[in-house]
Amino acid sequence: MNLDQIAAILEGLEETIISRFIDRAQFCTNPRVYRPGESGFSGEAEDSLLDIRLRYQERMDSLFGRFCQPEERPFTSVLPEPLRDVTLPSNPLTIADFDKINVTAEIKEAYLKLLPRICSPGSDGQFGSSVEHDVFALQALSRRIHYGAFFVAEAKFRGNPEEYSRLIAAGDRTEIEKKLTRPEVEKMIIERVSVKVNKLQADINTAVRNVIEVDCVSDFFAETIIPLTKEGEVRYLLHRERQ
Amino acid sequence: MNLDQIAAILEGLEETIISRFIDRAQFCTNPRVYRPGESGFSGEAEDSLLDIRLRYQERMDSLFGRFCQPEERPFTSVLPEPLRDVTLPSNPLTIADFDKINVTAEIKEAYLKLLPRICSPGSDGQFGSSVEHDVFALQALSRRIHYGAFFVAEAKFRGNPEEYSRLIAAGDRTEIEKKLTRPEVEKMIIERVSVKVNKLQADINTAVRNVIEVDCVSDFFAETIIPLTKEGEVRYLLHRERQ
Secondary structure, eight states, X not given: OOHHHHHHHHHHHHHHHHHHHHHHTTSOOOGGGGSTTOOOBTTOSSSOHHHHHHHHHHHHHHHXXXXXXXXXXXXXXXXXXXXXXXXXXXXXXXXXXXGXXXXXXXXXXXXXXXXXXXXXXXXOSOHHHHHHHHHHHHHHHHHHHHHIIIIIHHHHHHHSHHHHHHHHHTTOHHHHHHHHOOHHHHHHHHXXXXXXXXXXXXXXXXXXXXXXXXXXXXXXXXXXIXXXXXXXXXXXXXXXXXX | OOHHHHHHHHHHHHHHHHHHHHHHTTSOOOGGGGSTTOOOBTTOSSSOHHHHHHHHXXXXXXHTTGGGSTTOOOSSOSOOOOSBOOOOOOOOOOOSOGGGSXXXXXXXXXXXXXXXXXXXXXXXXOHXXXXXXXXXXXXXXXXXXXXXXXXXXXXXXXXXXXHHHHHHHTTOHHHHHHHHOOHHHHHHHHHHHHHHHHHHHTTOOTTTSOOOOHHHHHHHIIIIIHHHHHHHHHHHHXXXXXX
C-alpha cells in the first residue's frame, strides 16, 4: 500500500488506454451501433449492438473470473458466477462488496461523447470491429479508474487515518474530495499522457493508420478519468468498513 | 488489388501484433494454463485453460460475424452461425471456402514456443489475464498472416496470370513458392519491425512495465509470420478457383 507503487501501476495502465483509443480510431464513428433497436442482431430488438457485445463479453469474462478483481468493475449486471477456480492475491481493501464502487455508467457516457473526437465521422460498415474495440477501451478505462478509486483511497486513508475517519464519520463529501486532491499530480499525469500519445504515434504510417489528436486524450484524462477516479475514491471512503 | 495498398495494410497490422506481445509479456509464462486437464475450469476435464478461452472467445466472435471476413480464420472448429446481419465489402478473392486456407494450428504452435522468450519464467497466478492476452495475440497473428495469404497471393496472380496458371495446373508447389518470394521485401519488413519494437517501448517506465527484446519479435516475423504467410499464399493459389 505504497502510494508511489500504486501511481506506477496506474501509469502502466495509461498505455493501454491510449492504445485502445488508437485502435478504435481506425474505424469511423458508426453511430448506428450505439442506437437501440438497430443492432441487426437476431432476437435483440431493444439493445444497441454495443450493449449486446458488452453483455456477451462480460458474461464470458465473468465465467473466467474477471470480476473477482476489485479493479475490474463490469458495465452490465446479472452476471454468472465464475466457473474457474480463482485464487487472488490478498488485497488490503476493507470493503466487502466491490460493486458498491462502480462508476461504469459515468465512464460509458463520457466515452461515447469522446468517440466523435477520435473517429472519422460517418459509417464504414465495420460495425462488429467498432464495438469490439469499444469494449476493449471501456474495459481499460474501468480498470484504470477503479484501480485508482480503491487503492489510492485506501493508501491515502492509511497515510492519515484520524483525519479521514473524522471526515467520513461526518459524511463530509466536499472536504474528503478536497483532501484527496493533489493538483500537481493531476497536472503531471496530463502532461505525461500528452507525451505518450505523441510517442506512441510517432512512427505511424499515416497512409495506413489514423492518428488521434493529443488534446482529445489529455482532455479526457483531465475531464473524465481523473475526476471519476476521485469520485470513486470518495465513494470508497464513504463505504469503507472499519476494522 | 494493388500490391502496395495490401502491403500498407499488412504494415498497419504489425503494430497490433507487437502491442499484443508487449501486453502478454506483462505476465509470467504461467505454464499451467497450457497444460490439458489443469484449467481449474468446472466441467472441463480435458482442455487447457487457453483452449477453453479460445473456444469461448471464438464462439462469441462467431455470433457477431467475425469469421465472415476472409482474414479472420478461427483456431477452433464447430462454430455457431452469426446472429448478426453481416454486410461485407465485396472482395476480389476467387475461393468459396475461406477455411481451405487456415494455418492457425501452425500459428498456435509457433506462438507457444515464443512465449518463454517474451515472458518472465514461472507463475504469477494471473492465469485468466494470460490466456486473455494470448487470445488477442493469436487473433492479431491470424489476421496478419491470412490477410497476406489471401490478398497478396491474389494480387500476385493477377500480376502474372499466365505464369501462375501454368504452375498451378502443374501443381508445382516449389516453383510457386519461389515465384512468390521477394527477399528484399522480407528483409525490409524485418528491419521495420525491429525499429517499431524499440519505438513502441522507448518511453515505457521499466519499473512498472516489462519490455520485450527486439530479436524475439524480429525472429518471429522471419521464422514464423513471413513463412506461414507464404505457405498460406501457396495454398490459396492451389485452391484458387478459375473464373
